Amino acid sequence: MPASVPLAPVLTGPTRRDLSRPVQGFAFGGDYNPEQWTEDVWVEDVRLMREAGVTLVTLGVFAWGSLELADGEWDFAWLDRVLELLHEGGIAVDLATPTASPPIWLHQEHPEILPVNRSGQRYWQGGRLGWCASSAVWRRYALRAVTTIGERYAAHPAVRMWHVGNEFGGGNRHCYCDASAEHFRSWLERRYGTVDGLNTAWGTAFWGHRYSSFAQVLPPRDSESAQNPGLLLDFDRFSSDALLEHYVAERDALRELSPDLPITTNFMVGSGPGVIDHASWAPHVDVVANDHYTLAADPERAQELAFSADRTRGLDRMRPWLLMEHSTSAVNWQPRNRSKAPGELVRNSLSHVARGSDGALFFQWRASTAGSEQWHSGMVPHAGTDTKVWREVAELGRILAASAEVAGSLVEPARVALLADDVAGWAWQAGQKPLHGLPAFHAAREWHRTLWHAGVLCDVLPRTASLEDYSVILVPAVYLVEPELARGLEAAARGGATVLVTYASGLVDESNRVIRGGYPGALRDLVGAAAEEFFVLQDGECSALEPAGTVTTWTELVQLRGAEAVRRYRGGVLDGEPALTRRRVGMGEAWYVSARLDDEARADLLGEVLAGAGVTASVPVAPGLEAVRRTASGRSWLFLINHGDEDVRASARGTDLVTGAPFDGVVPGGTVRIVREEPLS
Numbered sequence: 001m002p003a004s005v006p007l008a009p010v011l012t013g014p015t016r017r018d019l020s021r022p023v024q025g026f027a028f029g030g031d032y033n034p035e036q037w038t039e040d041v042w043v044e045d046v047r048l049m050r051e052a053g054v055t056l057v058t059l060g061v062f063a064w065g066s067l068e069l070a071d072g073e074w075d076f077a078w079l080d081r082v083l084e085l086l087h088e089g090g091i092a093v094d095l096a097t098p099t100a101s102p103p104i105w106l107h108q109e110h111p112e113i114l115p116v117n118r119s120g121q122r123y124w125q126g127g128r129l130g131w132c133a134s135s136a137v138w139r140r141y142a143l144r145a146v147t148t149i150g151e152r153y154a155a156h157p158a159v160r161m162w163h164v165g166n167e168f169g170g171g172n173r174h175c176y177c178d179a180s181a182e183h184f185r186s187w188l189e190r191r192y193g194t195v196d197g198l199n200t201a202w203g204t205a206f207w208g209h210r211y212s213s214f215a216q217v218l219p220p221r222d223s224e225s226a227q228n229p230g231l232l233l234d235f236d237r238f239s240s241d242a243l244l245e246h247y248v249a250e251r252d253a254l255r256e257l258s259p260d261l262p263i264t265t266n267f268m269v270g271s272g273p274g275v276i277d278h279a280s281w282a283p284h285v286d287v288v289a290n291d292h293y294t295l296a297a298d299p300e301r302a303q304e305l306a307f308s309a310d311r312t313r314g315l316d317r318m319r320p321w322l323l324m325e326h327s328t329s330a331v332n333w334q335p336r337n338r339s340k341a342p343g344e345l346v347r348n349s350l351s352h353v354a355r356g357s358d359g360a361l362f363f364q365w366r367a368s369t370a371g372s373e374q375w376h377s378g379m380v381p382h383a384g385t386d387t388k389v390w391r392e393v394a395e396l397g398r399i400l401a402a403s404a405e406v407a408g409s410l411v412e413p414a415r416v417a418l419l420a421d422d423v424a425g426w427a428w429q430a431g432q433k434p435l436h437g438l439p440a441f442h443a444a445r446e447w448h449r450t451l452w453h454a455g456v457l458c459d460v461l462p463r464t465a466s467l468e469d470y471s472v473i474l475v476p477a478v479y480l481v482e483p484e485l486a487r488g489l490e491a492a493a494r495g496g497a498t499v500l501v502t503y504a505s506g507l508v509d510e511s512n513r514v515i516r517g518g519y520p521g522a523l524r525d526l527v528g529a530a531a532e533e534f535f536v537l538q539d540g541e542c543s544a545l546e547p548a549g550t551v552t553t554w555t556e557l558v559q560l561r562g563a564e565a566v567r568r569y570r571g572g573v574l575d576g577e578p579a580l581t582r583r584r585v586g587m588g589e590a591w592y593v594s595a596r597l598d599d600e601a602r603a604d605l606l607g608e609v610l611a612g613a614g615v616t617a618s619v620p621v622a623p624g625l626e627a628v629r630r631t632a633s634g635r636s637w638l639f640l641i642n643h644g645d646e647d648v649r650a651s652a653r654g655t656d657l658v659t660g661a662p663f664d665g666v667v668p669g670g671t672v673r674i675v676r677e678e679p680l681s
Contacts, residue, residue, distance in 0.1 A: 021408065022092060022094060022262055023056050023092050025400070026353070026400040026404055027359025029091070029361055030057065030325070030365050031362070031363045031365060032057040032059050032366075033063075033365070033368070035066040035078065036371075039078075046086060052379070053397030053401050055092060057092075057093060058163055059079075059082065059083075060095055060096040060097075061163065062101045063098045065105075067079065067145075068145060070105050083158045087158035093159050094162070095159045095163065096162075097164050097254070099142045099250065100128055101129070101166075102138075106141055113138040114131070114132070115131070115175040116132070116175055116177035117176060129167070132175040133172070133246045134183035134184075143250065154257040154258035159258075160262075161264065162254045162263040163324075166265070168247060170275060173275040173276075175239075184217070184238050185215065185217050187238045187242075188214060188217060202234075202511065206228070227431065228431070229512040230513065233426055233511075236423075236426040240280065240281075244281055247281070264288070265285060266291045266324040266325060267281070267291070268291050270292065273424075277422045278315055278422055279421070279463075288322070290308070290312040290324060291363070292309070292326050293327055293331055295334065297335070302351065303453075305352070310418075311420060312356070313411060314460045314462065317459065318410075319410075323349070323360050324361050326352070326360070327377050328379055328381070328392070328393060330375075332373055332374075341670075342388060343670040345389065346396050350396075350639060350674075351626060351639075355628055356410065362378070364376070365380060402657050403674050409635075411457070411628060415471040415613075416451060416459070416474065417458060417459050417473045418451070418476065419478050420441055420461075421480075422462065423480060424481075425440035425441060438554075440477075443477035447476045447602065450602050455617035455619060463481070468495075471613045472499075472609060473492055473499045474500050475499065475502065477504035478505045478506070480508050481505065481506040483522070485522075489501075492588070496587040498588055499589070500590075500591040500609055501527050501591065503534075503594050503595060504554070506520035506523035506524070507519055507521045517530065518559065519531040524561070527590045527591070528583035529562075529583070529592045529594075530558070530559050534554065536553070536554055537553055544570040545567045545570060545595075546576075548604075549601035550600070551596055552598060557574060558579070558581065562583055565581055566581060566591075567580035578594070580595075619638065621650070624643045626643060627640055635677075637657070638650075638652050638654075638674070639672065641672050642667040642671055642672070645670060646669050647669055649666055650667055652665070653675075653678050655676045655678075656673050656675055657676055
């Protein structure tokens with residue numbers, strides 16, 4: 001059907017929302033892929049969506065090949081019909097630009113848009129995200145598609161938000177083709193100005209790899225030995241920026257057509273460094289949106305979920321964010337794909353909501369019967385609606401509708417900040433290190449886990465965030481520290497905050513060059529201590545602290561330079577040497593932890609630090625109970641999530657929005673309570 005076919009009649013609908021909230025109340029629904037099904041299924045889908053309380057679906061993410069059948073040959077009839085059905089059913093649409101998955105005809109006509117791997121081999125058609133961000137040909141076709149779809153549907157009343165692409169970098173993070181190489185060189189010239197500046201930053205005198213012009217620079221393609229850490233880090237930065245440049249081009253094309261609609265894309269903020277620099281991307285979206293999937297092999301899945309949610313909230317603490325994707329049950333891409341236990345679907349979803357999401361969306365609405373994700377769970381499973389998954393989907397929809405008054409509120413201010421930064425994580429991953437195989441965010445997860453078990457809320461922040469108003473700031477293995485962050489931590493401590501810095505922090509500058517003078521490099525003056533040498537422990541080896549405590553993995557030989565030793569090593573080659581230090585800084589203090597503490601030692605130390613700063617859990621929690629409060633305009637709502645099997649008691653007074661009855665102080669095993677709090681008399 002040609003592109004000139006008139007749009008289906010515009011139906012009367014609600015007025016446009018502000019640019020951070022596509023629907024009233026909570027967003028509930030998921031990715032909808034009607035092109036996989038016949039029209040009779042579409043009708044049934046809308047009926048079931050209404051039954052479950054769905055308010056928002058993401059449409060068209062992978063639909064390019066079903067819309068543009070050949071170059072310039074468009075068929076909009078099916079999408080017109082789907083939008084009509086959804087709008088008549090009162091279901092809003094987050095309409096995607098379909099650029100996550102170029103059509104086969106485009107790959108056939110222009111294979112040069114496909115990414116090239118480190119070995120110089122160009123990928124073939126058949127996957128998704130099969131495009132190079134530096135390709136001018138790709139950009140031309142992508143923007144043509146975006147504009148064509150935008151012109152047709154920007155004014156459709158069902159469309160309440162634009163969804164640009166999908167999971168940027170999730171399959172095309174790096175491209176090593178000649179177009180990318182040229183783009184990379186231009187990026188480097190803007191960053192460094194002169195080739196001498198580049199040589200200095202990367203330390204190219206090593207191995208005699210000095211460049212005499214930017215034209216000699218190549219991406220870090222395969223070589224017989226390790227690559228320069230500065231080159232690797234800058235290529236990660238460039239790759240994120242190149243993808244961002246394409247996102248902004250699509251976003252701006254849509255903004256011109258529909259200035260009153262929010263525009264976003266889905267991040268993948270998890271428990272490790274991202275494929276993009278989320279902190280630099282966040283200002284370019286109208287609402288921060290995230291995809292999150294629990295990992296079957298992780299014994300602390302609930303805590304990992306909380307860590308991811310706290311990281312997502314930390315990208316923009318002034319507005320709610322949106323959980324764009326998670327799973328109803330098993331996924332299909334892990335070594336052993338685990339189905340969720342009864343009640344886990346609801347607990348997972350509401351944990352994200354408790355920590356700031358204004359909704360819970362899934363991939364996907366109806367489980368596929370074909371294609372690479374045919375065994376990924378859906379809101380409507382293969383087995384139909386007489387299933388655990390469907391009953392829990394409907395129960396979640398009921399709870400979100402009953403608690404709609406919470407939408408738009410924010411998580412109560414945290415007094416603890418924890419730094420976990422994508423770029424610093426990339427720097428740790430770039431090149432050889434004193435200890436290989438140690439995940440970049442291992443320490444961030446560990447310190448967050450200790451806070452989570454203690455019921456103490458924290459904001460997980462990138463290294464560029466403001467650190468004002470925090471009583472405790474944790475810097476766990478933040479490998480790269482620029483002068484701005486070092487000054488910010490110093491100012492926070494002088495203003496009264498307690499700053500705790502761990503090993504593997506501040507070791508390199510923004511160019512991934514080691515900071516001389518003793519570790520933790522950029523932060524040694526702040527902590528008043530400097531390690532002269534690392535003593536990495538071997539597998540299974542541990543060391544002791546005096547008066548108590550056990551450490552593993554990493555220890556250091558530390559000199560005191562104004563700090564006092566709070567714990568010392570006991571036994572081994574570092575016997576009697578400082579292990580944990582503390583220094584008064586203005587009205588606050590700075591701690592240095594030179595070793596990887598085990599769970600008990602870390603909990604003991606953190607308890608001491610929090611007590612000294614006057615920080616306690618805002619709601620005392622029993623083991624297995626997660627408690628998070630959201631607030632707005634003098635009102636508050638307490639989320640109580642019981643991850644255990646036994647009933648637990650919680651101190652709160654008010655109405656439970658889940659049951660509609662006064663909260664009786666009991667959270668049954670495996671359930672959630674959302675208490676609209678009343679002030680204590």
